[in-house]
Amino acid sequence: MPPDAARRSERSRRAILVAALELVESVGYARLTVEAVAARAGVGKQTIYRWWPSKGPLLFDAFVEFGQVGAGVAHTGDLGADLRAELRDAAAEIGQRRFDEVCRVLVHEARTDLVSLLLAPRRVVVEERLRKAQRAGEIRGDVDVPAAVELLLGPLYQRWLLRIGPLTPTFTDTIVELSLRAMRG
Known part of the structure; x- marks a missing residue:
């Protein structure tokens, strides 16, 4: 045969x-x-x-x-811990040389599929976690969840894209804490 x-x-x-x-x-x-x-x-x-x-x-x-983007946000019962872990994972991922090398070129080439296939999955899982938090009363019911996701992920991608500072756990944790203050208000 x-x-x-x-x-x-x-x-x-x-x-x-x-x-x-x-x-x-x-x-x-x-x-x-x-x-x-x-x-x-x-x-x-x-x-x-x-x-x-x-x-x-x-x-x-x-x-x-072969990427790991958008695997899912943990639901441990502690929204802050879940979001800190997710943003730390996102920072570690975009800090990897292979992500950096490939994605910078794709951004430069204005590949819209970069956003839809590589960045959107993480956005979806963070949005799902925030919706669960909203239903559980962990964040206010009037929070605009898509805008909250942008509030969380936007600074991370901006810092990576513009190379304006390191992507450290302290940075991602600060983003989460500031965002949660606004969402719990």
């Missing part, structure tokens, strides 16, 4: 995505080449170009497939 071409293609595709992430983390986006990805993945350059027109879309797909 001949080898299954679909399984072989999936194995090659995954190897390419993993190789691209490993290389961007070690050499950066500017020095990353399709040739290097092909060599590391054990495929020909033409295989990569058959699926992706350039390294930007390749890295985007790799990050979407």
